[in-house]
Amino acid sequence: MSEISQAAIPPISGRRRRTDNTMRGLLLVATLVALVPLVLIIYYLLYKGLSSWSSSFFTTDPNGEFFGNPGGVRSAILGTLEIVALATLISVPIGIGVALYLTEYGKQSWFANLVRYFIDVMTGVPSIVFGLFIYIVLVLGKVGGTGFAGWKGSVALALLMLPIVTRSSEVVLLLVPGSLREAALALGAPRWRVVTRIVLPTARTGLVTGSLLAIARGMGETAPLLFTTAGAFAVTANLNQQMNALPLQIYNDILSPRAVVVSRAWGAALTLVALVLILNLVARAVSRRSSMA
Amino acid sequence: MIPPETTSKESNHMSTAGGPPEQAEAAPDVSALGVREGTGHAINVKDLRAFYGSQEAVKGVEIEFPPNEVTAIIGPSGCGKSTMVRCINRMHEEIPGARATGSVTLDKLDVYASDVDVTSVRRLIGMVFQKPNPFPTMSIFDNVAAGLRLTGTKSDNLRERVHKSLQAVGLWAEVKDRLGQPGIGLSGGQQQRLCIARTIAVEPEVILMDEPCSALDPVATLKVEELIDELKERYTIVIVTHNMQQAARVANTTVFMLDGLLIEHAPTSEIFTNPKDERTERYVTGKFG
Amino acid sequence: MQETRHVFRESLKILESQVLGGLEMVMLQLDRALEAISYQDVELAGMVVADDDRIDGRYLEVHQGVLSLIARQAPVAGDLRIVAALLHVIRCVERMGDQCVNIAKLVPLSGYESPKDKDMLDAIERMGQLARSQVSQAKEAFAERNVELAQDLVRQDAEINRLNRDIFKRAVEVGDNLDMREWAMFMILVARCIERVGDNTVDIAEQIVFVVTGLFREFADTSTPPEPVKPA
Secondary structure (H helix, E strand, C coil): CCCCHHCCCCCCCCHHHHHHHHHHHHHHHHHHHHHHHHHHHHHHHHHHHHHHHHHHHHHCCCCCCCCCCCCCHHHHHHHHHHHHHHHHHHHHHHHHHHHHHHHHHEEEEEEEHHHHHHHHHHHHHHHHHHHHHHHHHHHHHCCCCCCCCCHHHHHHHHHHHHHHHHHHHHHHHHCCCCCHHHHHHHCCHHHHHHHHHHHHHHHHHHHHHHHHHHHHHHCCCHHHHHHHCCCCCCCCCEEECCCCCCHHHHHCCCCCCCCCHHHHHHHHHHEEEEHHHHHHHHHHHHHHHHHCC | CCCCCCCCCHHHHHHHHCHHHHCCCCCHHHHHHCCCCCCCCEHHHHHHEECCEEEEEEEEEEEEEEEEEEEEEEEECCCCHHHHHHHCCHHHHHHHEEEEEEEEHHHHCCCCCCCCCCCHHHHHEEEEECCCCCCCCCCCHHHHHHHHCCCCCCCCCCCHHHHHHHHHHCCCCHCCCCCCCCHHCCCCHHHHHHHHHHHHHCCCCCEEEECCCCCCHHHHHHHHHHHHHCCCCCCCCECCCHHHHHHHHHHCCCEEECCCEEEEEEEHHHHHHCCCCCCHHHHHHHCCC | CCHHHHHHHHHHHHHHHHHHHHHHHHHHHHHHHHHHHCCCCCHHHHHHHCCCCCCHHHHHHHHHHHHHHHHHHHCHHHHHHHHHHHHHHHHHHHHHHHHHHHHCCCCCHHCCCCCCCCHHHHHHHHHHHHHHHHHHHHHHHHHCEEEEEHHHHHHHHHHHHHHHHHHHHHHHHHCCCCHHHHHHHHHHHHHHHHHHHHHHHHHHHHHHHHHCCCCCCCCCCCHHHCCCCCCC
């Protein structure tokens, strides 16, 4: 072949250039369409909610009165934190445990595959169903001596969070290279030590991130709490009775005829979103820190 | 985390001001591990068959690995050499659906006896893998100590044992100032030597190596080969390699396997100058397609 | 199945043909040297001496080729034995070439009109023919890797040694003529050179057996025939 120069290669066809650009344009449009509602939501939240944020918003409880100052949302914030904390304590260890079983022991056995299938189904169950389930099993039966109670809300949320924790944990655990397990086994380590000393520490960041995301999800769910916790006005540390929570507060307030109460609902919504945002940022920071180690 | 200064020659090396730690080179010094009592230990394999599900990968192999010698196992891909070696320390059965029959004995210990604890077997028979696999969450020191900690071995002189292991593999001078840094921060060749140090820290009798230099550059490969030569004074070594030149350099005895069977087993110089079996000759001279 | 390492195989074949070609060159040189001795042809002798450069050149070629092959292709097992044998054999070729030169250099010294002893001359001719056939047989045996043919060379060499001893005895008894005695002494030297050529072919025979069996046995004692060596 003689010397190669620009003359030897065919020029870019106009048709191909047009197709490239059309594709680019279409995808850009799709992205914008997706972004628009997102941006609108944030805008509305800030527009409507920021105005109700004040020091009393965070330091006083809602007082349920029809006239005068309706109060803040302190009990709702604390209630959310308490309920979600208990739900986390339940769902994260169990969820990681299931994931460990699936990756270390069950692997591809028929039983493990069955478990995986059920977990997948559970992620698709509507949250209200979890609420109803707990309502029937725990609330109506007055288990623990009370009807509605904070801890029953936690159980409902835990059921919701469990498959999310399991799914994300399994992915992370599978990313731990098999060669590390092999190396530990070849040194003469019993399998449970391989799991606790090698697999878990190596997967630690991913597990934390996955759990944080599940917590963020659990924070925002309203339906399960409606049937299990029901809501209250005052702050209470006793999880064995009705408690307030941010989603419940929003649900109650948004339909009020009083503008200031509706405004408080927006403020609560903004608070909830802020909490979720903070959790996401923490998850990001945790994962970034470990990848730089 | 740096162990106290010992009276070894390394402490006098500290005179050079400033040179980067990578330039400090020490030859492997297996005598650092102390005096060994008794003689070496032999592995005897009889009628070994290994299966992946219903597929037979090793079809009845009988072989003895003499004590304090390096035996290399060569053969084309899929001939069953790695599988056979993994049956010796019972790593083969960790694969779902895999099993093995036959007998493997370390001196008088039947490795497959039903009342034998498989973790004890693996402590006596160590293994080094193809791709260096130091534990990423652990420091250099912790990596070497990992074997002892993972097996629950109580050890009062942990620092000393780590020091000796690193000295034995010739890494001590290169890493003594950064024992607390992550194990994965080392170069490939250093990582592999670190894995070897980790393996010998639990004081095995036999070391199995599954293509230990495949992932290393030529200089690192030569260093590891030198180390193997030193290590055989103390351990019985079995090395699987697809690099015939390496087998030729490193092994006292060479074994040729093909399709799950042992074809020839002879002193290395014989295999490479005058093999008895024609299949060996064809493989070794590259007439294999 | 296509043969693998065909670059290596080609290179090895070329080296071997170069060595066998060297043996051909030796045969030619030997013929000419012996003819020069028989007819006292000084010009022919001069050609033999000059042409030895070709043999030396061939030696260097093969030597370099072998080194290059070892460095680049890392031959082992049977291939390694062939390569080692080739190096050995080309050395023998070079030595045999030198012996031919020694024979040729003895020609002008014999003088034109020197009296000759017919029996001695016949013996020399006979030795020369035997040596020439030995070289030819060595070449054939090497090319075919024929162990029996190689061992037969030892038998022929016994014959050459016998003739050598006979020539020596004749020279001692050749008589009082000074010129005759002088010529006879040169003939002893010629016989010695031919005998060395024979020894070199025995060396080549040893190499052939080594290549085929992987065992090296010296065919030292030529008075008794060696036991047949079984190929591997």
